[in-house]
Amino acid sequence: MREFIVEADGGSRGNPGPAGYGAVVLDAATGEPLTEAAEYLGVVTNNVAEYRGLLAGLRAAHALDPGAAVHVRMDSKLVVEQMSGRWKIKHPDLRPLATEAARVFPPERVTYEWIPRARNKHADRLANEAMDAGGRGEQWTPSASTAELDARRPPATRATGARGAEAEAGVRGVPGGGTGAVRGAEAEARGANAEADVRFAKAEADVRAARGVARGGTGATGATGVAGATGSTATSGATGTAGAAGPTGATAASDMTGAADPAGATATTGATDATEATGATKATDATKATGATKATGVTEATATTWPTATTRPTATTPVTAAPGWAPADLGAPATFVLLRHGETPLTPQKRFSGSGGSDPALSDIGRQQAERAAAALARRGTVQAIVSSPLARTRETAGIVAARLGLDVTVEDGLRETDFGAWEGLTFGEVRERYPDDLNAWLASPDAEPTGGGESFAATATRIAATRDRLVAAHKGRTVLLVTHVTPIKTFVRLALGAPPESLFRMELSAASLSAVAYYADGNASVRLLNDTSHLR
Incomplete structure (x- = not known):
């Protein structure tokens, strides 16, 4: 034998x-x-x-x-x-x-x-x-x-x-x-x-x-560097500024370039589709905070339990960080791959574009970006479901990806962009000229609403936290693509990190970029990726 x-x-x-x-x-x-x-x-x-x-x-x-x-x-x-x-x-x-x-x-x-x-x-x-x-x-x-x-x-x-x-x-x-x-x-x-x-x-x-x-091959060998969609933080090469939000006069980073204020600092909105533009940031504090990944070496055989937080953070409750090691075997997490929609005609104009405005469709460039994102996701081959914001630009982006992956799209209203009220369609400079007091209040506090009854960042965070909990419960152990907007994606990341509201102004999020957050059974979360635009280059 x-x-x-x-x-x-x-x-x-x-x-x-x-x-x-x-x-x-x-x-x-x-x-x-x-x-x-x-x-x-x-x-x-x-x-x-x-x-x-x-x-x-x-x-x-x-x-x-x-x-x-x-x-x-x-x-x-x-x-x-x-x-x-x-x-x-x-x-x-x-x-x-x-x-x-x-x-x-x-x-x-x-x-x-x-x-x-x-x-x-x-x-x-x-x-x-x-x-x-x-x-x-x-x-x-x-x-x-x-x-x-x-x-x-x-x-x-x-x-x-x-x-x-x-x-x-x-x-x-x-x-x-x-x-x-x-x-x-x-x-x-x-x-x-x-x-x-x-x-x-x-x-x-x-x-x-x-x-x-x-073997009939070339004999060439590929690089063996560590790579992949998860477990790393990718930032784009877009230009950016950043700083603290609020009345200090420092830069408030955003997805729009904004106009220079009298003190010489650039006030931008950072957390929003606020401008449909890529805006800039100072290298995200979020990337420094990802720290430990959900641990890897503890097998089913070793029943060691490590201290962890027992509840998932809400919109207002900061996360209690685990020490970098997970319990013995939590099973596969619910992983949200977060895709920002492609550009619209408002993106290069750097205008506020939330859920209360004209609901623009993708531009030709935006559709090309969506195609490239779809190709990248197809190569990775891990997405099992697609959920989209109800707005036109996200549904169009999701449809392009779904056609490539052979999946259906589910629409989730909780993934919509923040409503910017009377600021919809305006540039940051125009808002500063017309509504200076309201803008200053909005930059200083997450509870402040845009002029005309828009949605505050605090209200957006509450909505996103509830949406997150519903989707995590519905997709345990699965990898789900969420096609959404700047403020929701940054809020998913902020809540996962237990970061303060002002962190929204310190993250850059480009059109058609990919981010990822994994949610574990013990209530903890791990930011795996932020603002990856490698598929667009």
Whole structure:
């Protein structure tokens, strides 16, 4: 009977977050790799990715010889113990995967062994290659892989190792990336023998070229940098100003450029579709506050519970921040991908454009932006539902994306833009000339309403908080695209961070930009992305 060794692994950059698996089948007699498998999975948990890696490895072995005996080696204690029958499988997402894995070979022909991560480098590297490819909007290909060679790299020249180099990706529950041990490993790698690096680089190039020819590929390998839609904060290259809102005379950032006030400071509205323009900000305080991602390394097997906030913040109650580690397994969060609509004719004119005005449609540029956003979302492949504001510009944007993804659009009135009352259609400078006292009051307090009975930012926050709670309850564990406006998106982010109302004036949000917030079962939230416009460049 032929004997195989299957080494498998999976990882998630965020847990859940952009995830992938890797598996390699080895000849048990010689230790030579026979076949590899890897795949980007979209947004799932570490444990799901590990089980998917196991399943792929078993299937690859079965394709080589259905009559073989298989010895599985993994660095996941959870999977090894559960598949060996010593631990119960509690999580509903894991049970069907375990059942499917158990059916690939007769149970008596499969054995399991836990190994340290350092001995699982090949599968680990494959999983990271898959995640890197997914971050570029691609799928992993064997011809571009250097996992086999990387696993054999001399220790002195190998960097931090796989699973996304924890210092790089925060994988396996390393909040904000890296530990002292990882940093030490990086330092050791940097100080490694330069001559060995040169020899390895030459060998790597030779092997990559040979494998590319043998497999009909180019032999080129893609970059392995950490990438993806989540777990990072992207800001656009738009120009911007920022500062504190209110009567201090400092800059109040906005999505409109505004006119210079007598003190020389630019007063802008920042939080709104207020101007349908991209406006500017001082580098968002929100990006500095994202901090830890919802933790990654605590598995179902370890029932450790870490202190967390027990209630989701309301529009007026600040969040109590968790210490960067989640409870054992909260399951997949409800993830809101927040898409601001494309430009309208009012955008370049920098005019207030809320829910009480002319309800403009997209311009030709706005439709092109929506198409590009749709293409980017299609490449990521994680959106499961689309919900839109009722206004024309958002419904048109959502329709373009829905056509690309093959999904329907649900309209949610709570996602509409703030009503700017008598300011609708005016520029910031025109509002300052006509309603200076009302404007100053509005900049100074979230409770102040625009002239003519518009909606205050406090009222908008209350509406968005209620809308958020409804949508989180309706879409537990799913990734949902919300097509909406500047003020709602900034309010989702502000509430997730527990930031004060004036933070609305310190975030930039470009037309057709993408942001993302994940909501967990314990009431906590994690800002994953802010103002990503890479798809528009």
